[in-house]
Amino acid sequence: MVIADVLDELGAALAAELGPRAIFVHLDVTSTADWENAVAKAVEVFGSLNVLINNAGILTVAPIGEITDAQWDRLIAINLTGAFKGVRAAAAVLARFAPSSIVNVSSTAGLTGFAGGIAYVSSKFALRGLTKAAAVELGRSGVRVNSVHPGNITTPMTAGFADAPVPHVAMNRFGEPSEITNLVVFLASDESSFSTGSEFIADGGETAGNATAFD
Numbered sequence: 486m487v488i489a490d491v492l493d494e495l496g497a498a499l500a501a502e503l504g505p506r507a508i509f510v511h512l513d514v515t516s517t518a519d520w521e522n523a524v525a526k527a528v529e530v531f532g533s534l535n536v537l538i539n540n541a542g543i544l545t546v547a548p549i550g551e552i553t554d555a556q557w558d559r560l561i562a563i564n565l566t567g568a569f570k571g572v573r574a575a576a577a578v579l580a581r582f583a584p585s586s587i588v589n590v591s592s593t594a595g596l597t598g599f600a601g602g603i604a605y606v607s608s609k610f611a612l613r614g615l616t617k618a619a620a621v622e623l624g625r626s627g628v629r630v631n632s633v634h635p636g637n638i639t640t641p642m643t644a645g646f647a648d649a650p651v652p653h654v655a656m657n658r659f660g661e662p663s664e665i666t667n668l669v670v671f672l673a674s675d676e677s678s679f680s681t682g683s684e685f686i687a688d689g690g691e692t693a694g695n696a697t698a699f700d
Contacts, residue, residue: 487527490541514541514567520574528578535585536673537575539568542590542608544642546601557604564608565615572619576628583627588672589616590665591632593688613684620682629681631672635665636688652697655690 486503489512490496500509508530510523527534542564545556568589579585594602595609613632620630637643637651638660651657668687671677686692 487523487530489523514539514571515562517570517574520570524574524578533582534575534578535582537571537579537585537587538590538669538673539571539588539612540590541567542592542642544602544605546605547603548601549603552604560604561608564605565611568612569615572615572630576619576623576626579628580623580626584675584678585628586673586677587616587619587623587628587630588669589630589632590669591616591634591684593634593636593686593692595632595634596684596686596692616684617682624681629672629677631677631680631683631685633665633668633672634684634686634688634692636660636686636691638662638665651689651691653691653695654688655693655696657696658689660687660689 486507487510488496488500488503488507489510491511491513493509493511496509496511500507508526510526512519512523514520524534543560545552545560547556572587575587579587589612591612592605592609594606595613598606616630616632623630636654640662643659651659665687668685672680672685690696
């Protein structure tokens with residue numbers, strides 16, 4: 486397993502905790518060179534590569550009239566272009582070691598919009614499109630590509646919202662990271678061998694409909 490991130494100390498610590506099955510590689514997902522190095526390192530150390538998880542993402546909340554060019558460009562570069570660069574860097578290697586799987590972590594914001602989320606929603610909808618295009622192109626090479634769409638999950642990115650009530654969500658709570666990783670592991674494995682180009686939702690029922698009862 487290759488753990489790749491810009492947070493070098495935390496990434497290295499996690500790799501050390503996992504033991505010899507894991508290594509850490511510095512990766513800025515906006516850097517083509519970093520992606521090429523990460524893919525090469527995986528093959529060098531482990532002899533193959535058959536899973537890619539694109540999970541890097543940031544959130545910017547601002548009204549349409551207030552979001553700046555710099556905010557837009559940075560968010561799209563990380564959330565969308567970063568995933569594209571990962572798929573591009575890994576595609577041929579994943580095909581060589583097929584059957585292989587790519588999992589792109591999108592969001593329920595890739596299925597529906599929300600006010601103040603113009604850049605984030607745009608990036609996550611686009612990631613759905615990237616997933617489908619890649620799935621169609623890479624399917625005959627033995628590479629599956631799917632997207633995961635988490636709802637509200639307790640992570641550092643949602644720290645400012647984690648205590649907010651969510652009565653509109655059927656399960657009436659935030660999800661836990663493990664509830665997403667379990668789904669990602671399923672999609673990375675051969676247990677999902679006939680699934681590609683699809684959206685997998687884990688949102689506690691949020692997109693099923695508004696759970697708020699009528700008075």
